[in-house]
Amino acid sequence: MTHFSGQVTLDGPSGTGKSSVARAVALELGAAYLDTGAMYRAATVAVLDAGVDLDDAEGITRAVTRAAIGIGTDAATERVTVDGAEVTERIRSTEVTRAVSPVSAVPAVRRLLVDAQRALVADATAVVVEGRDIGTVVLPDATLKVYLTAAPEARAERRAAQLGVTDPARIAAIAEDLRRRDAYDSTRADSPLRPATDAVTVDSTHWERHETIAAIVELARERAEA
Numbered sequence: 001m002t003h004f005s006g007q008v009t010l011d012g013p014s015g016t017g018k019s020s021v022a023r024a025v026a027l028e029l030g031a032a033y034l035d036t037g038a039m040y041r042a043a044t045v046a047v048l049d050a051g052v053d054l055d056d057a058e059g060i061t062r063a064v065t066r067a068a069i070g071i072g073t074d075a076a077t078e079r080v081t082v083d084g085a086e087v088t089e090r091i092r093s094t095e096v097t098r099a100v101s102p103v104s105a106v107p108a109v110r111r112l113l114v115d116a117q118r119a120l121v122a123d124a125t126a127v128v129v130e131g132r133d134i135g136t137v138v139l140p141d142a143t144l145k146v147y148l149t150a151a152p153e154a155r156a157e158r159r160a161a162q163l164g165v166t167d168p169a170r171i172a173a174i175a176e177d178l179r180r181r182d183a184y185d186s187t188r189a190d191s192p193l194r195p196a197t198d199a200v201t202v203d204s205t206h207w208e209r210h211e212t213i214a215a216i217v218e219l220a221r222e223r224a225e226a
């Protein structure tokens with residue numbers, strides 16, 4: 001079997017399985033892994049802690065510029081820090097999830113984080129990077145670009161299952177949150193969420209997680225052999 005070397009990008013809407021799939025694909029390929037959403041979430045922690053209004057692009061830029069965001073590229077561990085303080089759990093909180101899209105829409109924030117993302121993966125022989133603009137902006141020459149999708153109902157049900165939510169009203173609220181975030185991320189002026197023209201679209205609506213992972217690993221190995 002060919003040893004994979006190269007870059008795999010995984011972009012797509014919220015809750016399609018990017019993080020869980022990208023991490024597993026990286027482990028299977030023996031590749032490094034970078035969760036760029038975690039970086040935008042860490043930047044959001046810095047903005048919230050600085051007490052900056054989410055309409056204040058200059059204040060947001062100042063807070064993110066001052067913050068030291070720490071993240072690794074080991075697929076087996078997840079640890080995110082802001083100014084040395086561990087925020088691995090906090091970045092998944094509702095407070096951060098609600099605020100992250102306005103923070104990530106600020107062009108100066110994107111420039112800072114895109115530079116940091118490129119630096120983090122520059123020396124990796126094999127890497128899987130997931131986010132919203134990885135195939136279009138961060139790594140335009142990647143070996144394989146995947147755009148991961150799933151039907152909105154499937155995404156809401158999966159996220160509900162992940163959180164242990166069964167109440168239909170709360171599942172509807174989860175669906176609304178996913179819709180709101182996707183609308184924001186795909187309509188912002190700077191690097192909106194969209195598939196790269198050379199991306200392979202993988203629709204996981206009717207697949208188990210392991211089938212999604214296997215399909216992407218196979219695509220990556222085919223590209224490495226080509």
Ligand SMILES: Nc1ncnc2c1ncn2[C@@H]1O[C@H](COP(=O)(O)OP(=O)(O)OP(=O)(O)O)[C@@H](O)[C@H]1O
Nearest residue numbers: 014015016017018019020158162204207208209212
């Ligand atoms: N076929 C499938 N493919 C991918 N993920 C699946 C599948 N079936 C269930 N899931 C589950 O969907 C949930 C959401 O996945 P995950 O958090 O990785 O999505 P995400 O795209 O990274 O979301 P976000 O953008 O909001 O961070 C996880 O619990 C994952 O295990």
Ligand SMILES: Nc1ccn([C@@H]2O[C@H](COP(=O)(O)O)[C@@H](O)[C@H]2O)c(=O)n1
Nearest residue numbers: 036037038040100101104131132133185
């Ligand atoms: N490349 C990226 C990655 C993420 N974002 C923004 O961060 C939010 C959180 O991402 P998750 O993958 O952790 O859910 C996301 O909604 C985007 O606003 C981004 O802009 N670019």
